[in-house]
Amino acid sequence: MGFDRRAFIQLITGGTVGILFTPVVWKLLDDVSIWTQNWPWIPTLKYGEKTDRPTVSKICNSGCAVNVRTVAGKAFGTEGNPENPLSRGGICPMCSNGVQLMRSPNRIKTPMVKGADGSHKAVSWDEAMDALTGKLQAAGSSVGFISGDLTGTANEVYSAFVKGAGSDDFFKLPGSNQAASRAWNGLMGGNGQIGYDLPNADLALLVGADAFESWGPTVWNQKAFSDARPMGEKPSCKYVFAGPSQQNTASVCDEWIPLAPEGEAAFMLGVAHSLLQTGMTADASDFNAFKTMVMKDFNPSKVEAAIKVPAASMASAAKQLRAASRPVVIPSGNSVAAHAAAFALNMLLGNLNRKGGMTTVAEFPLVVEGAMTPAETYEKDVVSWFAKGANPDVLITADCNPVYSLPVEVKAGFMVAIATEMNETAAAADLILPAAHPYERFDDLQTPYGVSSAVYTASVPVTDPAFDSMAPADIVLKLADAAGSGLGVESFSEVLMAKAEMIGAEWDDYFGVPSFETEAVAEQNGPSLAARTLAKAAAPVRGTGAVALAPYTMLTVGTDRQATTPNAPCVVSRNQIIGDTMVVMMNSATARKIGVGEGSKVKMAGGTGSAEALVHIYEGVLPGVVAAPFGFGHTVGDEFSKGKGDNVYKILTVTSEAATGASVWNGSTVNVTKL
Amino acid sequence: MEERKASKRCGGVLPFFIGFLLSCIIGWAVIPPLFYTEVEQPVRFSHQVHVEGQGMYCDSCHYFRDDGSYAGFPSNEQCAQCHMVDDPEGVMQAIKDKVGDDYEKVLDLSEEEMPEDLTWLVLSGDEEDRKAELEYLVKYAIPGKQVPWINYQYQPDNVFYSHVAHRDISIAELKESEMDLDGVTVTPIEELEDSEQNCDLCHVKGIATNDTPPPFERNIISGYSKMTMKMWQCERCHAQMGQSNACYVCHK
Numbered sequence: 001m002g003f004d005r006r007a008f009i010q011l012i013t014g015g016t017v018g019i020l021f022t023p024v025v026w027k028l029l030d031d032v033s034i035w036t037q038n039w040p041w042i043p044t045l046k047y048g049e050k051t052d053r054p055t056v057s058k059i060c061n062s063g064c065a066v067n068v069r070t071v072a073g074k075a076f077g078t079e080g081n082p083e084n085p086l087s088r089g090g091i092c093p094m095c096s097n098g099v100q101l102m103r104s105p106n107r108i109k110t111p112m113v114k115g116a117d118g119s120h121k122a123v124s125w126d127e128a129m130d131a132l133t134g135k136l137q138a139a140g141s142s143v144g145f146i147s148g149d150l151t152g153t154a155n156e157v158y159s160a161f162v163k164g165a166g167s168d169d170f171f172k173l174p175g176s177n178q179a180a181s182r183a184w185n186g187l188m189g190g191n192g193q194i195g196y197d198l199p200n201a202d203l204a205l206l207v208g209a210d211a212f213e214s215w216g217p218t219v220w221n222q223k224a225f226s227d228a229r230p231m232g233e234k235p236s237c238k239y240v241f242a243g244p245s246q247q248n249t250a251s252v253c254d255e256w257i258p259l260a261p262e263g264e265a266a267f268m269l270g271v272a273h274s275l276l277q278t279g280m281t282a283d284a285s286d287f288n289a290f291k292t293m294v295m296k297d298f299n300p301s302k303v304e305a306a307i308k309v310p311a312a313s314m315a316s317a318a319k320q321l322r323a324a325s326r327p328v329v330i331p332s333g334n335s336v337a338a339h340a341a342a343f344a345l346n347m348l349l350g351n352l353n354r355k356g357g358m359t360t361v362a363e364f365p366l367v368v369e370g371a372m373t374p375a376e377t378y379e380k381d382v383v384s385w386f387a388k389g390a391n392p393d394v395l396i397t398a399d400c401n402p403v404y405s406l407p408v409e410v411k412a413g414f415m416v417a418i419a420t421e422m423n424e425t426a427a428a429a430d431l432i433l434p435a436a437h438p439y440e441r442f443d444d445l446q447t448p449y450g451v452s453s454a455v456y457t458a459s460v461p462v463t464d465p466a467f468d469s470m471a472p473a474d475i476v477l478k479l480a481d482a483a484g485s486g487l488g489v490e491s492f493s494e495v496l497m498a499k500a501e502m503i504g505a506e507w508d509d510y511f512g513v514p515s516f517e518t519e520a521v522a523e524q525n526g527p528s529l530a531a532r533t534l535a536k537a538a539a540p541v542r543g544t545g546a547v548a549l550a551p552y553t554m555l556t557v558g559t560d561r562q563a564t565t566p567n568a569p570c571v572v573s574r575n576q577i578i579g580d581t582m583v584v585m586m587n588s589a590t591a592r593k594i595g596v597g598e599g600s601k602v603k604m605a606g607g608t609g610s611a612e613a614l615v616h617i618y619e620g621v622l623p624g625v626v627a628a629p630f631g632f633g634h635t636v637g638d639e640f641s642k643g644k645g646d647n648v649y650k651i652l653t654v655t656s657e658a659a660t661g662a663s664v665w666n667g668s669t670v671n672v673t674k675l
Numbered sequence: 676m677e678e679r680k681a682s683k684r685c686g687g688v689l690p691f692f693i694g695f696l697l698s699c700i701i702g703w704a705v706i707p708p709l710f711y712t713e714v715e716q717p718v719r720f721s722h723q724v725h726v727e728g729q730g731m732y733c734d735s736c737h738y739f740r741d742d743g744s745y746a747g748f749p750s751n752e753q754c755a756q757c758h759m760v761d762d763p764e765g766v767m768q769a770i771k772d773k774v775g776d777d778y779e780k781v782l783d784l785s786e787e788e789m790p791e792d793l794t795w796l797v798l799s800g801d802e803e804d805r806k807a808e809l810e811y812l813v814k815y816a817i818p819g820k821q822v823p824w825i826n827y828q829y830q831p832d833n834v835f836y837s838h839v840a841h842r843d844i845s846i847a848e849l850k851e852s853e854m855d856l857d858g859v860t861v862t863p864i865e866e867l868e869d870s871e872q873n874c875d876l877c878h879v880k881g882i883a884t885n886d887t888p889p890p891f892e893r894n895i896i897s898g899y900s901k902m903t904m905k906m907w908q909c910e911r912c913h914a915q916m917g918q919s920n921a922c923y924v925c926h927k
Contacts, residue, residue: 007690008690010690010691010694011693011694012694013694014690014692014693014694014696014697014698015695015697016694017691017694017698018694018695018697018699018702019701019702021698022698022701022702023702023703024706024707027710031710031896034894035896035898037831038831044832045832047747049740050742
């Protein structure tokens with residue numbers, strides 16, 4: 001018997017059949033099928049302990065108290081902090097995207113310097129800090145600083161640093177906070193930060209304040225509204241909105257009084273006129289002068305002629321305010337006169353530091369030696385500074401985007417942007433320093449403007465840093481050290497711990513200060529009604545364009561500091577943008593007058609620029625007014641913001657308010673041409 | 676006729692059966708082990724030392740969190756409850772002073788040659804245990820790195836397995852029920868001892884008391900563990916226990 005070809009084939013056949021009776025083939029097929037599901041680029045989940053870490057999120061201007069959800073130390077979501085009175089479990093649309101922003105491809109990952117060709121090149125932190133220290137030493141006192149942080153102790157560090165350099169040029173971004181402070185702490189001689197006790201009010205007159213989508217502490221406001229309007233029950237608070245267009249807030253208010261932005265102060269004094277006629281008084285040294293001024297210059301028929309609001313509307317508002325037990329009037333915008341008029345109206349209603357009224361919240365004491373108080377910082381008007389030709393040798397911007405949002409040209413010999421994301425200011429800066437995201441740094445949140453009681457929240461880093469970044473306050477502390485004007489502390493965490501101790505809050509190394517609230521009210525020393533100033537400042541001043549511009553802010557679209565966030569575009573409506581073109585709203589009478597219709601593409605020229613938009617006809621806009629959203633028109637940014645719409649900040653008309661000297665743009669007008 | 680003769684000369688169908696038999700032997704006994712490569716745990720962790728020697732319980736390290744999720748492997752923070760390194764930077768510097776920047780080289784030294792800042796941290800008595808503990812301290816605890824423990828029961832991300840949902844399955848009851856769980860459990864039910872804890876149903880028998888962890892057997896193609904349960908195993912047990920086998924039960 002030999003082993004021939006036939007035997008070989010039989011052996012192989014037997015082997016082949018035999019292998020099918022073993023697990024080899026089937027196991028191989030199974031393993032290969034699993035292997036095809038495991039490619040290296042498929043993301044894998046992180047496993048570990050899930051925690052909710054309380055922190056502060058300053059992506060929105062007011063700041064939110066949030067819980068960051070982490071797994072194995074990595075952040076994956078953000079929710080409102082139910083234990084904090086500012087949030088009570090709620091969160092604004094911007095801060096809800098905190099994690100997405102933290103991991104955004106648009107994050108600044110390393111320090112960068114601008115080269116001769118205008119492009120930015122990565123450098124080490126040591127190189128960047130050495131370069132900046134050299135510039136600061138050469139600049140002497142020609143140093144300016146713009147902070148986008150409206151609520152943090154970081155401003156104490158910044159302002160003390162600027163003061164240490166021999167400069168007074170520390171600024172916050174303009175807005176209602178600033179106007180309120182300049183009116184109350186400046187003009188009227190009051191103390192403390194103004195708050196509005198919305199949770200306990202039974203009538204709220206919102207004068208231009210889009211309280212439920214952009215003005216003030218929006219989450220806190222929304223919670224107050226929600227509590228006052230329980231489903232199926234009688235509302236405990238009536239809301240009246242006076243403003244140029246019906247956005248989210250006006251659409252849920254009980255009454256809308258159409259009012260052009262420049263007419264807010266006059267409107268409120270017209271209401272005050274009706275109240276004074278009924279014999280209402282205020283405990284103020286200049287009450288008689290105020291009464292004389294209002295009775296003479298702001299009788300409702302005169303005001304009606306000036307601002308086109310029917311006298312009956314003002315009388316009705318006054319009647320409702322008088323009849324209410326706990327009324328409160330809330331102003332907005334950046335007109336100091338409008339804020340002073342609102343505060344005078346509140347004092348006339350006798351609601352100062354009363355339940356449901358206007359409160360003067362005690363400010364937390366300063367902890368950094370040489371720092372400016374909030375009121376001192378708000379006296380500094382950054383728009384006016386640049387308008388007068390300021391061109392500091394070194395300008396540092398932190399957590400803000402003034403190149404995009406200020407309606408004036410930002411100039412500096414050497415500009416430094418401390419920012420988390422690339423934006424217009426960073427792109428224009430000579431030096432970019434990557435700022436840690438709010439979840440990656442120590443930070444705090446002191447009573448956001450509008451909240452009626454003093455609330456302090458401080459946070460520790462709740463997740464590992466995504467990039468080689470540093471908290472802006474820590475950067476400035478290092479600069480101060482290098483410049484030899486050390487502020488006596490090594491890190492911002494030390495500053496916050498000292499702050500917590502000073503105000504009596506308990507600091508926890510893991511949680512910071514999740515929530516600390518006091519009812520402390522700032523003592524007053526006979527505030528006035530600013531009669532003399534209001535006599536000159538309250539008259540409406542409108543630009544010369546054909547149509548008044550009523551810009552509005554929606555947190556889903558963006559603010560002066562922050563472009564739209566990654567998940568927000570899906571809820572931005574066709575009333576704000578279609579495709580890449582911004583949408584502006586006007587009523588049919590206005591459209592007819594300027595010869596446009598639904599969907600018309602128009603060019604709006606105003607201020608020093610122009611913007612393109614599509615027209616949407618909406619009867620919720622005052623005749624003669626075009627409502628346009630702030631927040632679009634970024635030239636630098638991520639895929640959600642860059643090249644989307646146009647920038648309304650560049651078509652604002654900046655004027656200096658009579659008597660107060662404040663930079664205002666509530667009288668902005670535009671000329672609209674059909675394209 | 677010539678063809679038939681030739682066939683007989685080759686032994687008829689004998690080569691076929693030889694091939695068949697050889698394939699079966701190779702396919703059952705030789706090839707299957709070649710699908711796996713053995714990987715040791717990063718540190719020789721002795722359950723025996725910790726459970727029998729120190730009186731620790733399984734849930735001292737492998738516990739359920741307040742939200743019901745399972746902690747799995749212990750982290751450095753948990754280990755630090757006993758193996759605390761107060762001044763890791765100081766110890767690391769002491770090691771670098773001894774061996775230079777290639778700091779793990781300290782493990783090549785005898786204990787007598789190691790810096791005292793390191794050796795006084797060691798709690799173990801036996802030489803082998805001290806060696807393992809030093810490895811843990813030098814490689815993980817001092818530099819603050821988590822130990823990349825290897826999971827014998829690794830499941831992919833698309834499977835949601837809840838330990839807490841399976842916590843109350845009783846080995847004794849399974850034995851009494853006479854369910855057909857052949858091949859479902861890692862160790863046949865009848866070979867398992869009745870115990871308050873049922874870890875042995877799915878994990879290596881006796882893992883809780885072994886002195887040296889068994890090597891992890893990694894499939895060279897799929898990368899999965901040899902002990903990773905397949906879906907049919909989950910489904911069979913679910914079916915026999917009267918539990919739902921709907922997709923969403925495990926695939927969220």
